[in-house]
Structures are given as structure tokens and as C-alpha cells.
Amino acid sequence: MKFTEAEEQLKFAEDFLERVGNSESHQEFKKWWQAFRNCLATACYSIRNQLKNADYQKNHRIYQAINKAEDQLELQYIIQARHSSFHRIDPVSEVSPGSISYYAPEPPTVEVQEDGSIVAPAHNLLNIKIVRPRIKLIPVSNRGMVYSVPEYESVSGVATEHDPITLGTVAISQIRKAVEEIEKK
DSSP, X not given: OOOHHHHHHHHHHHHHHHHHXXXXXXXXXXXXXXXXXXXXXXXXXXXXXXXXXXXXXXXXXXXXXXXXXXXXXXXXXXXXXXXXXXXXXXXXXXXXXXXXXXXXXXXXXOEEOTTSOEEOOOOOSOEEEEEOOEEEEOOEEETTEEEOOOOOBOTTSOBOTTOHXXXXXXXXXXXXXXXXXXXXX
């Protein structure tokens, strides 16, 4: 059994996720994030629909892979965020403000040479750190349940809390894994 519609939706989702990453405004982000969520929900729905059309009962073991994928925190959050945004006016994302901080560097070292001359290396007068504003996901509630944004640890060990790109990439891979498992059966 081949899941062409689901694969097509996952390709669209990857394209939309790239646009999410390239968004220049919160409004643009929301538009592409909604399109991304719709593609993932449609992919899951099309897998279930195709299995149903192939006369598999809902409790058949072939559904285990897609059930497992949908039970993962990533897909739960994304699908519930989709439902929440369709049925409510609660936001699913917010802009995290940026900042500019500056601080004095370590004092320079000065060396006095034997001939009495002074050698001092070039030195920064001020160090500046700029953190750009970013869009982050926030917990959503739907039917009395609160769905927190899954957190990950990056290669450098820094938490990528509330990062839509990481979350989206993981969710796509979970659905792809489910499709591969079902196709093997």
C-alpha cells in the first residue's frame, strides 16, 4: 500500500516549514505555521482514511504506527494548536523580544620591555551582544487540556525551547516513520 497523498502533504509541510523559518513578521509566521499544521493533520487523516478504505477495522494492528505517531508530544501539540486556532481566538505563538546588551571587556595587559618601551595589544573598548526578536510557540489549551510545547536539547546542549522549526522537523519525521512501518506490513 502506497500513501501518496500523505507523502505529498508531508512535502508541502516541509515547504511551509521552510517558509516559517524565513518569515519576516509575526503575521507571515502565523500564515505559514497554519498551513504547515494543516498539512500534517491532512497527512494523518489521509493515512487513516486510506486504511479505512482498504477495509481495515479501527482496532487492527496496522493502525498502531499512526496511533503511536499521533500520541507523540510533537504531533499532539501541533494538532491541538490547529484545533485551538480554528475554534478559538487564543494565540499559539508570540514574539519574544530581542535585546542589546553591552559590557566592558577584561582590562588590557600592558608589558614594559627591557628598553623601557610599553607594549599593549589592541583591545576592544566595548563588547556588544545583540539578540534578535524571535517567534516562539506557547502552550495551547483545547477541551480543558493544556498542551505544552515540547522542548529539545540541541547539539551544543542549549535548550531549543518553543522552537517551531525543530518541532516541525520532528513531527514530519514521526509521520514518515509511521508511513514506512505501515508500508512494510
